[in-house]
Each structure stands twice: as C-alpha cells, then as structure tokens.
Amino acid sequence: MALATSYILYFLLCFPMILLLTTAQAQTNISLGSSLIAINNNMSWKSPLGDFAFGFQQIGKDGFLLAIWFSNIPQQTIIWSANRDNLAPMGSKVELTEFGLFLKGPAGDVMWSRGNTGTSVAYAAMLDTGNFVLVDTNLVNLWESFSEPTDTLLPTQTLPQGRKLVARYSEMNYSTGRFFLTMQTDGNLVLYTRKVPLDAANTGYWNSKTLHDGHLLRFNQSGFIYVEAENGTAVEILSSNASSTTDFYHRATLEFDGIFVHYFHPKSSSTSSGGWSMIWYSSTPIPPNICTSLTEVGTGSGACGFNSYCRLGPEQRPNCLCPSGYSFIDSNNEMKGCRQLAEAQNCSGDSHDADNFYFDAMENVDFPYSDYEDFYPMDEDQCRKACLGDCFCVAVIFRRSSCWKLQNPLRNGRADSEGDGGKALIKVRKDYSTTKSEKKHISAVVLVGISVISSSVLLLLLATFLVLFHFKRSARVAQAQHTQSMPGMNLQTFRYEELEKATDGFREQLGRGAFGTVFQGVLSFDKGNLVAVKKLEIMMKEGEQEFEAEVSAIGHTHHKNLVRLIGFCNEAQHRLLVYEYMTKGSLASFIFRPSRPNWHQRTQIALGIARGLFYLHEECSTQIIHCDIKPQNILLDENFTARISDFGLAKILKMDQTRTATGIRGTKGYVAPEWFKNVPITVKVDVYSYGILLLELICCRKSFEADAKDESKMVLADWAYDCYKDGKLYILMENDGEAMSDMKMVEKYVMVSIWCIQEDPSIRPTMKKVIQMLEGSIEVPIPPNPSSILSF
Numbered sequence: 001m002a003l004a005t006s007y008i009l010y011f012l013l014c015f016p017m018i019l020l021l022t023t024a025q026a027q028t029n030i031s032l033g034s035s036l037i038a039i040n041n042n043m044s045w046k047s048p049l050g051d052f053a054f055g056f057q058q059i060g061k062d063g064f065l066l067a068i069w070f071s072n073i074p075q076q077t078i079i080w081s082a083n084r085d086n087l088a089p090m091g092s093k094v095e096l097t098e099f100g101l102f103l104k105g106p107a108g109d110v111m112w113s114r115g116n117t118g119t120s121v122a123y124a125a126m127l128d129t130g131n132f133v134l135v136d137t138n139l140v141n142l143w144e145s146f147s148e149p150t151d152t153l154l155p156t157q158t159l160p161q162g163r164k165l166v167a168r169y170s171e172m173n174y175s176t177g178r179f180f181l182t183m184q185t186d187g188n189l190v191l192y193t194r195k196v197p198l199d200a201a202n203t204g205y206w207n208s209k210t211l212h213d214g215h216l217l218r219f220n221q222s223g224f225i226y227v228e229a230e231n232g233t234a235v236e237i238l239s240s241n242a243s244s245t246t247d248f249y250h251r252a253t254l255e256f257d258g259i260f261v262h263y264f265h266p267k268s269s270s271t272s273s274g275g276w277s278m279i280w281y282s283s284t285p286i287p288p289n290i291c292t293s294l295t296e297v298g299t300g301s302g303a304c305g306f307n308s309y310c311r312l313g314p315e316q317r318p319n320c321l322c323p324s325g326y327s328f329i330d331s332n333n334e335m336k337g338c339r340q341l342a343e344a345q346n347c348s349g350d351s352h353d354a355d356n357f358y359f360d361a362m363e364n365v366d367f368p369y370s371d372y373e374d375f376y377p378m379d380e381d382q383c384r385k386a387c388l389g390d391c392f393c394v395a396v397i398f399r400r401s402s403c404w405k406l407q408n409p410l411r412n413g414r415a416d417s418e419g420d421g422g423k424a425l426i427k428v429r430k431d432y433s434t435t436k437s438e439k440k441h442i443s444a445v446v447l448v449g450i451s452v453i454s455s456s457v458l459l460l461l462l463a464t465f466l467v468l469f470h471f472k473r474s475a476r477v478a479q480a481q482h483t484q485s486m487p488g489m490n491l492q493t494f495r496y497e498e499l500e501k502a503t504d505g506f507r508e509q510l511g512r513g514a515f516g517t518v519f520q521g522v523l524s525f526d527k528g529n530l531v532a533v534k535k536l537e538i539m540m541k542e543g544e545q546e547f548e549a550e551v552s553a554i555g556h557t558h559h560k561n562l563v564r565l566i567g568f569c570n571e572a573q574h575r576l577l578v579y580e581y582m583t584k585g586s587l588a589s590f591i592f593r594p595s596r597p598n599w600h601q602r603t604q605i606a607l608g609i610a611r612g613l614f615y616l617h618e619e620c621s622t623q624i625i626h627c628d629i630k631p632q633n634i635l636l637d638e639n640f641t642a643r644i645s646d647f648g649l650a651k652i653l654k655m656d657q658t659r660t661a662t663g664i665r666g667t668k669g670y671v672a673p674e675w676f677k678n679v680p681i682t683v684k685v686d687v688y689s690y691g692i693l694l695l696e697l698i699c700c701r702k703s704f705e706a707d708a709k710d711e712s713k714m715v716l717a718d719w720a721y722d723c724y725k726d727g728k729l730y731i732l733m734e735n736d737g738e739a740m741s742d743m744k745m746v747e748k749y750v751m752v753s754i755w756c757i758q759e760d761p762s763i764r765p766t767m768k769k770v771i772q773m774l775e776g777s778i779e780v781p782i783p784p785n786p787s788s789i790l791s792f
C-alpha cells in the first residue's frame, strides 16, 4: 500500500501534466443518475478487474480529458478520449441518464454526448476489454467507445472500412495531430498525413497492399493485428505476439510521430521489466522507415516539420533535427520544425555578403522537392559557388555530378544511411558558427595598410608583420589540410604521425578504460596546450565514414559539463580522439580518497553531471546515450567543474543500443538491470548509473566494497536505502560534519538517487526531473524500494 501511494505521489509530482484519479472501487454496472466531476481527485468508473477506468484526466493546466485509461499500471496510459480538441474546464461533469451520456461544462452546457437517440439507456459499463458501453433497455449496445477510437486499438477491437485512428498532436498534447490510419472502402489500410486543420488526407506513406481484399482491421483476442477479408481470413498480418493477452496488456497506437506501434506491458508488477515494450512484426515498424518513406510531393513538410530533417533514432522512432544555422521553433515540440537563426543572404546587390557564409556538409542528408534549380554536370566546388552567388539559395544537394539549389522552407528532410553518396551543403552565416574569422580581418587590415602607408619605417615594420603573417598562414594551411572534412566545427583531423609526436611516442599514460588508453600530449601549433589523446583499441568493422559521422556528432556537442573534443585521427587502422586536457583529474580520484572533499562542492559536481547528461539526452542534435557513467569517466577542470567524458563512444563502438542481446556495455556496479533483460536500452540506463554515482558522491565511497566489515554495508545502494528507510541517514554520513549540518539536502540527494536506481526504467525520472529535484524547483516524492538491487 505504501508502495502504491509512493508510485502515485511520484507520478503526481513527476508528471504534473496528468493528475490521476485514484479510487479503487470496482464497479460493474453504472446506473442511471451516476456522474463524475472534473476535479483533481474524483472517482472514476472502473472495469470489474480494475484494468481500465473511465473518467477525467487533467491535461496540464488547460483542462480535463474525458478518457479511458489503463488503470492498473503506473503510466495510466490513455487509450481513448471524448473531447481531445476541446478540453473540459474544472468543474465539468459527465452524467449518465436514460437519455444518454453527457459531458457538461460547469455552466451545464452540453460539450459532448452519446446514446441520445431516442431509445432509453438502461445502464453503462466499463468492460475489462477497455470498451465503454451504453446499453439500452433491450440489453443492446446503443453506443460503444470501441466504435469510435481515437489513436489506439485494443485486443478484440476492429477498425471497419471508413473509420480511422488519428494520432495525437504531440507527446503531451492529445489534440488531433498530423497523421492518421484509415481502413479504406477500397480494401487498403493506409497511413496518411493530414492537412491540418482540415481532416483531409495529404500524402499516403504506407499501405497494407490489400486493395479490394481488406474488409476491416482486426486486433484479435490472442494479440494478432491483421487486415481481414470479408470471408474472415487474414489477408495481411501486421503484428502478432506469442505472449498471451492474459499475462500482458496489449495496445496498438498510431503515435504522434506517425508510426503505428504494437505495445505490450506485463500485467503483474512482479514480472514487471518496466513499462510498455514494442513489438515489430518481422522486426520492422509500420512504416519501416518513416523518414524515407514519407515524401510529400505536392505540399507538406515530410515526416518532420519544415526546415528540419528526420533521422531514425532508437527503437526505430523518427528524430527530428535542425541543420546547422537553424534551431527548433518550439523546443517542446520538435516536430514543429526549425527556423533560420540568422538573416538570409542580402539580395539588394551587396555581393560581398556572400563572404559571410560557409557550408556545413551533411552526408546522406537530402531534402527532396525543395529544389528550384538543378545543374548537370557540375563539380562540388562549382555547386557551392552557384549557391553562394545566389541570394535565394539556402542549401545545395550535391550527388555525383548533379547539383540542386534549395530554398526555404526546406521540405521532406531526411538522413538516409543507405543513401547513394549524396550530401546536403547548408549555407550558414558565419557569425552563427563556431569557426572564427579574425584571421580574415587581419589580412584585410594588412592589405589596406600596404596601399596607404609608404613610410620606409612602416614598410620595414610591415615587412616583419608580413613575414609573421606568412608564417601564421602557412601554419594555417598545414592545419587546413586536416580540417577539410569537418567544416563549421572546430574539429581537426590529425595524422597519426602528428599525434605520435604530440604524445612523445604515447609515453605518458593518463588513464585506461574500456574503450582504450588515454595519453597526455602537447600540440605544438596550439600554444603548447596540453591535450588528452585517446587511442581506441577496438577495431572498427564499418567504413571510416561511419566513424567520422559519430565523431562529427560528438564534435557538434557544446556544453560546459562535457569534455570538448578537439579533433581525431582516422588513418589506416588507427582511431584516435583528441580532447582538451582536464587539469584536476577524474572524479574517482577526487572522491575516493581519505579526506572527503567539501560537501557543497560535491553537490555542485552532482548538478553539473546531471546537466551534462540532460544535454546529451535531450538537447543536442543527435541523442547520445552515454552507457558508461561512472566516476572514472567524469573529469574535473581547473575550477572543479564536472565534465563528462567518453560520451558518444558507445555508438562508435557499434554497440546495439536498441536491443540488448550480446554486448553489455558499461561497468559492473553501474549498469542498469535492463542490460540483462530483453528490453530496449534507453536513456534511462544513464539515469540508473547516475543514481549509483550520486550515492558515491554523497557518501564518498565506492558502490561496492567487498571488504566491508559489516555485510549490510557492502552494497552501497542497499545500505543507503536501508538507512533512508530507517530514518538513519546520519549513519551514512559518518564523520562528515559539513554534510551533517545540511541533512535536509543530504536526504533530498539520497531520495533522488533512490529514484534513479529503480529497477523499472519507466519509473526512473528523466535527467530533467533529476535536475529540478536537486535544484529544489520540484519536491522529491518518497521513493519506493528500488526492489531488486543487483547482486554482484
């Protein structure tokens, strides 16, 4: 019971968008005169087994959805709603009378009604299938929610010809969105984009190929989803799963990002491996790759919004990304598209404005149907020049000897790893890149100087200057040879020989990790600054392009809590990464030493790591799951700011992040339990490792101490939870006077770490929530027992 309450509390606090209605009252027949009121905590009408509930769900501050949801699982997933485009204000009421089911606003105005057909209603019932029915006095169903689905189908439900599922607008907004799935009268089941705000179909991007044969879409009792012919045979099976519908909940939802997904979820919490898992029939989603299968030829933006491009992410879900020089219009809804950060090129005859742009190259990215001019044959250089000389041109696509000029807004953007060698070159205003252009200014000043000044003394001075400048330039030319492949990104490519020299033959080892060995080095042309050179020891099987693409993703990250990548070497069998040097070493050596560092400093480090992780998970253009968060991988700069290192490497080393199967990444003691199970790996594995690290940071001891005198203290997570539960956190802090005087904060930090190490990944908070809890902007609810803490 306490556990249930804390689950609920957690969700109340961590998902404030959805306030739950929590009353466990098994109700079978709902009798005439019954009603529910839209307030924070009214009752709902439950199905006999309690699997489903009908009632109000609060959506943010905007109002209430009259909905049906899975009520026996923590997520309380909504599967149907009556008023998705017109939320009911607080105080609204749903009422069952003999005239029908009515949703009325606070003033009594009818917002929605069903069953008012003249026949008297006898009762209503929330069934265990998830169907809500109105039954008339002849015991015939007058109306059922199954006949009017929103975005989800459940087992035993069908989608007959002429009906459709319409995706919701975004993750947290249940309004009708951009995609729908319809069973057409011609027998085909088709996915379309919508011409928002109209209901009209825009572009079809997948169909079941059952023209003339399909009669309805059926989700049958045993968890099969298929198009059924009129004679009852399955003509096209979309999904199936051997897992029984008695042990698992099933649902099929058209997601807000346009893909149709079959999910299952264990019914009993004891077998819970956490949340909804996806099932793909013949291991492809529907459609298999929305980024490439959705091309809007006439009008429309494609799978993502205008000016953005789509890349298939973890779990085959589309990720919408902005090209460089663009940013999201709405960072809470990445599907809304991107806007250009700087003004476009000046068209009023100022030809020098062209000098203010450079091109950012994106391999295998294309924007079909965004072009307005094309050239053949042309080489890449001519293609770039053609765009620079044209103020309408915002980007070019170059493929073999073809060049296409593109204009705003860019449409149908997609990254296709199986692309045919083309690339997009985005024209970006220089002020919005990280490359510096001071050197250009110097040359302009020098040239002006030459033409104006003729005094011999000054000439002499100038001569010296020019010699110096020449040196500088030749140094730059040498450097330019290795910067060629990464425009717009201060990333340098090094020759192996250069790095061998910089590290004095790989002499001074700074550390050794799962991915390789790190050496100290000095770059001669970079003011003799120290760098850390990481030699990757695992050989790459894929082509070098792959490596450079991942390195480029790392190079695109900019955050004060990340170690910056300076450059790389990708030569023959050598793969090396060059990072800025962190003077204060690793967090491991900082906290695991006899005298504990300052408590305040530790809390700041904890926050810094959380911010860096949040950035990797949610703010950088390609989501990065670190997979190996531990104190050895957190470095400290001269101000003791925490800087995460080794991010992005998991991907380079080809670990399969979407499935588990073979290669478990990460380090014993920090790896999340889902690595050992057949469930998808998500950012929540990092949250788990962060939780363990946070405990270590609080207690300044390792997560596992084999030689602990007291066995109960061996596993830090166990010990910490015991101390927390018994209200004896002071035991944990031993002689840490400073922390003892701040026990409220200590308690908060311990509670947050217990949330992070929950066995069920879906219960772990996101890094964003972690930051909010640590910062105190939201309360930390009582954490449940992490339940199964790994034994080592």
Ligand SMILES: *[C@@H]1O[C@H](CO)[C@@H](O)[C@H](O)[C@H]1NC(C)=O
Binding pocket: 028, 029, 122, 123
């Ligand atoms: C619901 O009400 C109907 C009509 O009164 C009745 O026949 C039926 O048995 C009731 N069902 C349950 C489960 O109470």
Ligand SMILES: *[C@@H]1O[C@H](CO)[C@@H](O)[C@H](O)[C@H]1NC(C)=O
Binding pocket: 059, 060, 062, 169, 173, 174, 175
């Ligand atoms: C959901 O999105 C729609 C369409 O953009 C918008 O009109 C509505 O206000 C949004 N609702 C909420 C609750 O944000």
Ligand SMILES: *[C@@H]1O[C@H](CO)[C@@H](O)[C@H](O)[C@H]1NC(C)=O
Binding pocket: 212, 213, 229, 230, 231, 232, 233, 235
């Ligand atoms: C049922 O209909 C499908 C499609 O129309 C057809 O291919 C199949 O042969 C029919 N099966 C039977 C048993 O009639």
Ligand SMILES: *[C@@H]1O[C@H](CO)[C@@H](O)[C@H](O)[C@H]1NC(C)=O
Binding pocket: 220, 221, 222, 223, 224, 226, 234
């Ligand atoms: C569901 O459909 C599959 C495939 O057509 C079939 O094998 C299975 O028997 C069906 N189950 C039920 C309960 O109808």
Ligand SMILES: *[C@@H]1O[C@H](CO)[C@@H](O)[C@H](O)[C@H]1NC(C)=O
Binding pocket: 240, 241, 242, 243, 264, 279, 280, 678
């Ligand atoms: C069916 O679901 C079970 C859940 O236990 C899963 O283990 C299995 O891999 C799934 N089968 C398919 C074909 O997806």
Ligand SMILES: *[C@@H]1O[C@H](CO)[C@@H](O)[C@H](O)[C@H]1NC(C)=O
Binding pocket: 343, 346, 347, 348, 349, 350
């Ligand atoms: C464009 O160029 C014209 C003429 O050189 C200049 O007057 C104008 O300010 C420029 N506009 C912008 C936006 O730079």
Ligand SMILES: CC(=O)N[C@H]1CO[C@H](CO)[C@@H](O)[C@@H]1O
Binding pocket: 034, 035, 036, 037, 039, 041, 042, 043
């Ligand atoms: C707790 C609460 O306010 N419950 C209300 C729920 O709705 C019913 C109507 O069915 C009211 O009578 C209750 O007061």
